[in-house]
Amino acid sequence: DQQVKQNSPSLSVQEGRISILNCDYTNSMFDYFLWYKKYPAEGPTFLISISSIKDKNEDGRFTVFLNKSAKHLSLHIVPSQPGDSAVYFCAARNTGNQFYFGTGTSLTVIP
C-alpha cells in the first residue's frame, strides 16, 4: 500500500517558468516531509524539507508547501533552470524514523 504518491510521472517546463511538483500522502502521523532530487546513475540528494507543524518552507528557488488537511504537499521551483532537470522524489518520515518515498516525477526544463 503506497503511503506516499506522486501521480505525475513526468513534467516539462520552459526555462524561467515555475515548476510545481505534487505529492499526496495517507498517513496523518508523518512528522517530516522531504524532497529529494536524483540524477541518472546517482543516489538521491536531499533538497528541502518541511516539518508537519509548518505549512511553508523556502530555500532559494525552492519552496515546499504543506496542506495537512488535504494531506498534500508540493514543491515549487522558481525560476526553473535546465540544471533542475532530474527525477524528484517526495518522502515522508514517521515517528519510528522510517521513510516512505513516492515513485518520482521526472522534470524536464526546456531551454
Add this chain to the structure above:
Amino acid sequence: GAGVSQSPSNKVTEKGKDVELRCDPISGHTALYWYRQRLGQGLEFLIYFQGNSAPDKSGLPSDRFSAERTGESVSTLTIQRTQQEDSAVYLCASSLVGGRKHYEQYFGPGTRLTVT
C-alpha cells in the same frame, strides 16, 4: 568529506546464486537504511539500523534477504538464492540521529543488481 559509498556498483548474477552488497556510511552517522528501487518504481524501504538497537527489518520482502551492520560502520545486504524479481538498484543511506538535520538522509550511488 567522504559520502556514502557502495560496492559493487554493478552486479550480474545467475538465478539461484547468493550476492552480498556493501555500504560504507558517512562517519558519525548512526542511522543506516537500505532501499530497493525497481525499474519505474519508487524507493522501497528494506531495513533500518540505528546504533546498537535491534534493526527494523519490517521491509525485507522475504527470508532470503538479510543485513548486518558492524557497530556504526559498514553494512552488508545479503540476498540468498537470487530470483529475477530481485533485479533492482539497491540504495544505502545514512543519517544523523538527533539534532536539527536528523531527518536528512545521504544516499550512496547504489548497486545495480541484475539476476539472469
